Amino acid sequence: MNPFEKIFNYQVINRLEDSGTFMVTAHERAWLKKMLDHPASTDAFTMDTKQKLLSILEKDQAMETADLVLEKGKSVEKQVYHPLLRSLRQYILNRNGIQISYQVKGDRVNTDHNGLPYKLEYSMIKREWYLLWYHLRHQAIMSTRLNKIITVSPEPISPRTVERAFAKISETLDSRKTEVVVEVCRGYHKELSRILYAFSCFEKTVEYDEPSNTYQIRISVFADEAEYLLSKIRFLGKRVRVLEGDYLKRRMLEASTKALERYNALSAEEELPL
Numbered sequence: 001m002n003p004f005e006k007i008f009n010y011q012v013i014n015r016l017e018d019s020g021t022f023m024v025t026a027h028e029r030a031w032l033k034k035m036l037d038h039p040a041s042t043d044a045f046t047m048d049t050k051q052k053l054l055s056i057l058e059k060d061q062a063m064e065t066a067d068l069v070l071e072k073g074k075s076v077e078k079q080v081y082h083p084l085l086r087s088l089r090q091y092i093l094n095r096n097g098i099q100i101s102y103q104v105k106g107d108r109v110n111t112d113h114n115g116l117p118y119k120l121e122y123s124m125i126k127r128e129w130y131l132l133w134y135h136l137r138h139q140a141i142m143s144t145r146l147n148k149i150i151t152v153s154p155e156p157i158s159p160r161t162v163e164r165a166f167a168k169i170s171e172t173l174d175s176r177k178t179e180v181v182v183e184v185c186r187g188y189h190k191e192l193s194r195i196l197y198a199f200s201c202f203e204k205t206v207e208y209d210e211p212s213n214t215y216q217i218r219i220s221v222f223a224d225e226a227e228y229l230l231s232k233i234r235f236l237g238k239r240v241r242v243l244e245g246d247y248l249k250r251r252m253l254e255a256s257t258k259a260l261e262r263y264n265a266l267s268a269e270e271e272l273p274l
Contacts, residue, residue, distance in 0.1 A: 026060070027063075029057055029060045030060055030061055030062060030063040031063050032053065032057065033054075033057040033060050033061075033062040033063070034062045034063040034065065036050060036053060036054060036057075037062070040081060043081070043083060043086075044081055044086075046086075080122075080127070082129050082146045082147070084131075084146050084149060084152065085120065085129065085146070087152070088117055088120060088131060088146075088152065089120065091117045091152075091154055092117045092118065092119065092120070095116075095157075095162050096117070096154040096155070096157070097114060097115065097116055097136075097154065097155040097156060097157030097161075097162075098114070098115055098116070098117055098133065098152050098153065098154060098155055099112055099113070099114055099115075099151075099152070099153050099154075099155045100112075100113050100114075100115055100133070100144075100149060100151070100152045101113070101149070101150045101151045101152075102144050102148050102149045102150060103148045103149075103150060104148075109150060111150075113135060113137070114135075114136045114137065114155055115133045115134055115135050115136055115142065116133060116134040116136065116157060116161075116162060116165045116166075117131060117132075117133045118132045118133055118134060118141075118166070118169050119131075119132040120132070121143075122201075124201055124228065125228060128145055128146070128147065129145070129146040129147075130143050130144065130145055130146065131143070131144050131145075131146060131149065134165045134166075134168065134169055136157075136161070136165070139168070141169055141172055141173070176222050176223060177220045177221065177222060178220075178221060178222075178223065178226075178245070178247075179218060179219065179220055179221075179244065179245070180218075180219045180221055180229065180242065180244060180245035180248055181216055181217070181218050181219075181242070181243040181244035181245065182199075182216070182217045182219065182233065182240045182241070182242055182243065183214055183215070183216050183217075183240065183241055183242075183243050184214065184215040184216075184217065184239065184240055185238065185239055185240060185241060186213060186214065188238075188239040188240075189213075189215065191239060192215060195217075195236060195239055195240060196217070198232045198235065198236055199217060199219060199229075199232060202219045202220070202221060202225070202229065203219070203220040203221075204217055204218060204219045204220070205217075205218045206218075216243065217240075226247060226248065229248065230248055230251055230252070233248065233252065234252075234255070
């Protein structure tokens with residue numbers, strides 16, 4: 001047994017998170033100190049936060065990348081960071097109302113709509129940030145790309161309206177969710193950290209059954225995210241199997257059946273060249 005295996009044990013990490021402890025390696029600290037020198041760090045952090053991080057990392061050596069990293073020419077990429085992230089996050093934490101103007105299809109602009117911001121979401125497929133917010137007039141949940149937002153500003157809102165809106169949002173979102181249970185096959189328990197990382201963008205809980213020595217990952221997923229979850233399960237291959245979730249089980253069975261048929265037909269009808 002690897003004597004350092006417990007460092008990466010899920011239960012240990014989970015308990016540390018519950019106590020507010022976050023494990024950071026020396027390599028990660030060196031990387032963070034290097035990244036704080038980047039001009040974009042001024043937009044990503046408030047001045048107080050940046051100064052606090054620099055004081056914590058004062059004794060650490062910044063990572064030297066000049067001789068290690070060579071960036072090749074590539075097409076233009078969408079940036080992960082967006083200037084509105086910090087202000088929107090503060091509105092969400094403080095439960096502020098907002099007045100928002102945003103662009104819709106046909107280059108039309110909806111101006112000065114009142115709402116309540118609920119959550120920031122990042123699409124791994126489209127590589128874009130979305131704001132999930134509640135439209136107070138239409139009483140509907142909206143999802144707006146941050147790059148389509150023209151202006152957004154805080155707007156006073158009563159605590160009663162906030163509570164009513166959040167209750168409506170929770171009720172609507174819960175009705176759209178479905179649960180999938182994925183079991184980690186026994187021979188791959190040592191890769192649990194890697195498997196959990198593959199599902200890191202999903203809302204999930206992990207259960208360990210001691211008598212059977214099995215880990216089960218219970219994942220909450222929206223209908224439009226099912227295909228993306230399916231791609232993650234396919235990527236993990238024989239490390240996991242779907243226990244609950246009729247749609248995913250059926251799709252995995254279809255893909256496996258087609259693959260077997262393809263290779264059986266190939267071996268029966270053709271001889272591969274030696």
